[in-house]
Amino acid sequence: MYCSVILRGAIRQTDNLYTYRVPEELRADTHAGSLVSVPFGKGDSKKTAVVVNVIEEFNGDARYIKDIDSLLSQTPVLNPDQLELIEKVSERLNCTRGDVVELMVPSCVVNHRNPIEQFAELVSRDKAEEVLQSEKLRSAAHINILEYLLERGKCTRKELMSSVSCSSAQINSLERKGLIRLVKEVSDNEVPQLAISSDIPEGKFTEEYDLSDEQQDAVNEILKGIDSRKDNTYLLFGITGSGKTEVYLNIAKKVISEGGSVIYMVPEISLTPQTINWIKGRLGDSVAVLHSRLTDKQRYEQWNNIRTGKARVVVGPRSGVFAPAKDLRLIILDEEHDGSYKAESHPRYSARDIARMRAKITGCSVVLGSATPSVESFYAAQAGAYKLLELKNRARSEATLPEIIPVDMKEQIKLGSGDMLSLPLRQAMSVAFSENKQVILLLNRRGFSRTLVCEDCGEPVTCKNCSVAMTLHNNRRNGTQSLICHYCGYTVPSYEARCSFCSGNRFKKAGFGTQQLEEFLHSVFPHEKVLRMDQDSTMTPGAHKEIIEKFAAKEASILIGTQMIAKGLDFPDVTVVGVLGADLMLASSSFKASERAFQLITQAAGRAGRGEHPGKVFIQSFRPEQPLLQFACTQNYRAFYEQEIEYRQKLKLPPYKALGEIVLSLADEELLIKRANEVASYLNAFLGFQDPKYQFEIYGPMPCVIYELRGRYRMSFVIKAVNKSAINGVFKRLIADFDHMKYPMSFDNDPQDG
Ligand code: ADP
Ligand code: ZN
Helix, strand or coil: CEEEEEECCCCHHHCCCEEEECCHHHHHHCCCCCEEEEEECCCCEEEEEEEEEEECCCCCCHHHCCECCEECCCCCCCCHHHHHHHHHHHHHHCCCHHHHHHHHCCHHHHHCCCCEEEEEEECCHHHHHHHHHHCCCCCHHHHHHHHHHHHHCCEEHHHHHHHCCCCHHHHHHHHHCCCEEEEEEECCCCCCCCCCCCCCCCHHHCCCCCCCHHHHHHHHHHHHHHHHCCCCEEEEEECCCCCHHHHHHHHHHHHHHCCCEEEEECCHHHCCHHHHHHHHHHHHHHEEECCCCCCHHHHHHHHHHHHHCCCCEEEECHHHHHCCCCCEEEEEEECCCCHHHECCCCCCCEHHHHHHHHHHHHCCEEEEEECCCCHHHHHHHHCCCCEEEEECCCCCCCCCCCEEEEEEHHHHHHCCCCCCCCHHHHHHHHHHHHCCCEEEEEECCCCCCCCEEECCCCCECECCCCCCECEEEEECCCCEEEEECCCCCCEEEHHHCCCCCCCCCCEEECCCCHHHHHHHHHHHCCCCCEEEECCCCCCCCCHHHHHHHHHHCCCCCEEEECHHHHCCCCCCCEEEEEEECHHHHHCCCCCCHHHHHHHHHHHHHHHCCCCCCCCEEEEEECCCCCHHHHHHHCCCHHHHHHHHHHHHHHCCCCCCCEEEEEEEEECCHHHHHHHHHHHHHHHHHHHHCCCHHHCCEEEEEEEEEEEEECCEEEEEEEEEECCHHHHHHHHHHHHHHCCCCCCCEEEECCCCCC
8 A cells, every 4th residue: 555645844846746655554544634754865854744645556666665654643634625725725825735734734733642652562472372381480470461461462551560460670571581572652542632611601702692684684695605515705794893793603603503614713813812702602612712822732632623523613813724624614704804814924825815715625605704894805795706795783773883083183283282192082081081981092003114204294205106105215335215116116216205295305204103102191191001012012922911801901091002902802991092193004015005094993993982882083194184084984985995996996906906026035135136137137038928918017126115134135026917827827937947045035926015
């Protein structure tokens, strides 16, 4: 018997199917999907691999075929549908099959070993019988041991000691006489399983509701789709507080009651104890949770419960999409627009894409839920590729939408209130504190640290071709500074830059930080306690959870933070939310800047007035009249979408065209520039010969937004084309024609951030 394997984590040179012989004793347990250890290469170094198929006969020359070393798990670690997915994902992401195996078989599984025990067995039955008959043995214990082994065969040392009541020394002495053999092996005992039902919370978490008509319609529609087994994708578009979670829980419950499995993904940051308790409270002991704070052992236990089918619901972040769910019938992506569903390191997968690919293979349904869908998803729903389901009302009739109030910071600065907290916001905060209520202040700092804003009007400098913010680049070789568009490479020396809004020519670095804000708050509200949640304050594991718990327990009245706090948290006593520096969200160098800003404001607004108390949301901006902020203030997603989709069409951005990004990085800057130019001439020559139907456009080389990273300099190219497979075609040529050691390139066919 033989098998073909894929090496886990294979590099391109070793990403082949390799054939191994399956030794006699492993045949019964070796199947497609088994995890094995194999000798590989000249030195026979041990590699971890997954069996993709098993064959009885081998047609080639079998002399050079090596044996599998051992099985690393008693039962297969991958289901047939996952094996089928490997090829498709590696094709889609331009990564090796071994990379995909690594995503599906996390290291906790490879590192896991069943408890190893020592077994005793006879060296030879004949010899044992002969010794017994000859009556040479004087120790009764020795005689008992041999008789026991003759009768029962191999058994563990422990069993032997308790059954014949002998000592360890007596067993060892028989081994020295050459009559028995002691071997270490994996015991058959099943891994002790974590009682996943042990900590199910009571009370509000288990409460069920009568669904509203809208919710019921959505549930019915999705259940119909699940029954049809036709890989339907639904976009559940429902305003914040419309009860989307209730829809997910109802459909999930139905699926598990029929013996199917569910993958239920939430953004990393929303994977809080609150969320987990809610889901566990309702779906009970069939829930397994995968999140980054688990130890290897806990993670293995959760993963193993999923694989054995003991757990029917997998709750996790984006990596959950690769979980070995049995009889998968439903994949949910809550907050489908969230950036954390896209991996930002190799392989750069998007959980949404993988979910759709798994659906095609298994016939399961995919539910994407959001109050502010990604433009790409809403477009797909408009085009009929996804089915649109809408929830237009808040689920709890008493919950009112918060009042959203735009504040003009130009006026505020004139009034002398500075650029951090406007007067109306300050007053509302005072009122909230006097009523023992809480305040959240949101300050998004992501992605604009390298952009400049106009000193007069607060606007970022934008590219004349692409209308995204340009990024500041220090040219260290001649000491100059320039502003560069990350999409088309358009460059302006910084002294020539003009504000595209008011033509001003004085610029400053944008914004202030959370620490500065915290200090300012201490001076304005000296009696209020402040909690700060940002990258610095959440470095240590568990810090994030601790801050949330403190705020929920009302140990502080103000929570300030970055986009982290805008998501999924439910604090009933928050009545005021301030979004500070709303313009800065638009000053990011990504084509998704507007989309992100709209999503963030909507989410922030969803934090206010979740309890019985109506909430107020203040949006501080230098240009509150701009349409995007107006749409955000009136929570008009469709108006936002119409404006945004027009911009995307005009500039040939997704969903109208596919984008690809190539990043070349080297430690030697001179060499980087030389090689980037070589890649550029290759690309220009190659694309020049392509059929116009692919609509290729190429930009670059240009310095990356983050030019220096971990001791390397980075240059990028941007390609636009009619679709992703055209982009992938270019990537494949580059992979084939350039030596990866000399030209280390990374490829992304779905870049999200500049
Ligand atoms: P979303 O995820 O759409 O923002 P949630 O699922 O958080 O909304 O629901 C908002 C609130 O409404 C929650 O407190 C939830 O318990 C409650 N809720 C949901 N459905 C119903 C219902 N049918 N009747 C009463 N309350 C509901
Ligand atoms: Zn541009």
